[in-house]
Structure formats: C-alpha cells, structure tokens
C-alpha cells in the first residue's frame with residue numbers, strides 16, 4: 001500500500017486536524033478509514049451506517065472506495081447510507097440531482113444494496129416535506145445512528161445545506177439556499193438562474209449525532225472558511241463553527257486549504 005504524505009497533525013480545541021501534501025493522499029486516507037470501518041463491522045456481522053456528501057470534495061474518496069471494491073474485494077453489502085442533502089425541487093433522473101451524482105460517482109460501481117441507500121427526495125409536494133424529513137431522521141435512528149459522517153464545507157461555512165442562520169440543533173428540513181452557494185453551483189447548472197432556490201438537508205443537529213465526523217476541504221479557495229471554522233467564534237453565521245462543540249470531529253485538509261491556520 002502506498003505511503004500517504006501526511007505533513008502535519010494538529011489540534012484545534014476538540015478537533016483533530018490532519019494536513020496532507022495533496023488532496024489525493026488525503027482522500028485515500030479517508031477512504032481507508034471508511035473501508036476499515038466497513039470491514040470491522042463485517043467481522044461483527046453488523047451494518048456500517050455512512051453519512052455521505054456530494055460536491056467536488058468527496059469525489060476522490062469515492063474513486064478510492066470503488067478501487068478498493070474492484071481490486072481488493074471490499075464489499076458494501078453491509079453498508080447503509082444516508083446522503084446529507086438534495087436540491088428541491090429535483091427529479092432523481094436529472095443530471096443535476098444528487099441521486100445521479102451518487103450513482104455516477106459511487107453507487108453504480110459498488111455492491112451496496114439499493115434498498116440501503118437513502119437520499120432526500122426532491123420530488124415531494126411541499127406540504128409533504130416536513131413529515132418526510134421527520135421520517136428521514138427516524139430511519140437514521142432506527143438503524144442505530146450514523147457511524148461515520150463525511151462532510152465538505154461551502155464558502156458560506158455551510159455543512160450539508162445548513163446555511164448561515166442554521167441552529168446547532170437543527171434537524172432534517174427544507175431550507176432556502178444562500179446566494180453564495182447558488183453562485184458556486186451556477187457553473188454546473190449553466191447559470192445561477194437555473195440553480196434551485198431550495199433544498200432538503202440533514203440538520204446540524206442530525207450531523208452531530210454521528211459517532212465520527214470527517215470534514216474535508218481542498219484548495220486555496222477553502223483556506224479562509226477552514227480557518228474560520230476552526231478558529232472563529234462559534235456562531236450560526238458560520239454553521240461549521242458548531243463543529244467546535246461536537247464530539248469525534250476530524251478535519252482532513254490539503255496544504256492549500258490549511259495555509260491560513262494559526263499553527264501552520
């Protein structure tokens with residue numbers, strides 16, 4: 001197995017931070033951690049419950065998980081997954097949907113059972129969303145809670161689609177997307193006007209119930225928000241700062257995303 005270039009480990013309060021030479025090594029390290037969890041659960045004949053994220057950040061983690069499945073026989077038949085969020089409204093077969101993203105980037109290439117995959121439903125009638133969100137929370141609890149939650153971070157400091165103003169105990173719900181978030185998504189949608197204005201997202205409180213949380217961030221454009229998340233005052237203006245009060249949180253960064261941290 002290739003050695004991964006871990007440049008530095010640090011602690012910011014309760015949060016452990018691992019800084020890698022590049023995002024590829026960082027992603028492989030996170031994929032190995034997920035694989036180890038899955039295998040450990042297999043040895044106990046138990047399910048592993050994963051909280052999964054979309055966006056550019058986790059793509060290489062998923063690539064490595066696919067490689068581990070195809071080349072090293074890692075099975076996902078004991079995995080239950082819950083995705084963080086989905087645009088609203090959104091048809092699952094749209095190229096913009098997170099259903100399509102997950103299929104393309106992970107699920108179509110591994111042996112996870114379709115009935116074990118959960119992604120918020122962007123096709124609901126608005127009046128049915130609240131009940132659906134409650135059921136999403138209940139399903140997570142019924143399977144024993146999330147063992148490992150993967151997170152990216154938006155430039156607004158959102159986790160999932162918990163935009164500024166989200167509270168620390170927020171649960172799965174419909175939210176209105178922030179302007180910065182819609183601007184960042186505009187490229188993929190061929191213009192900001194095509195980006196949905198709403199989404200269904202797991203809440204900050206839902207994420208915090210996970211037994212382990214890994215937030216990943218790559219590149220210079222994330223350096224400022226990473227610094228704020230780790231060193232800034234805890235506030236709903238930057239929901240990622242709430243992670244300073246959560247248990248079992250690790251940040252996995254490349255050196256560019258870590259460049260502004262105090263001890264770097």
Ligand code: PGA
Nearest residue numbers: 054055056057152153154
């Ligand atoms: P990205 O998005 O992975 O595409 O950078 C992260 C996020 O907005 O949470």
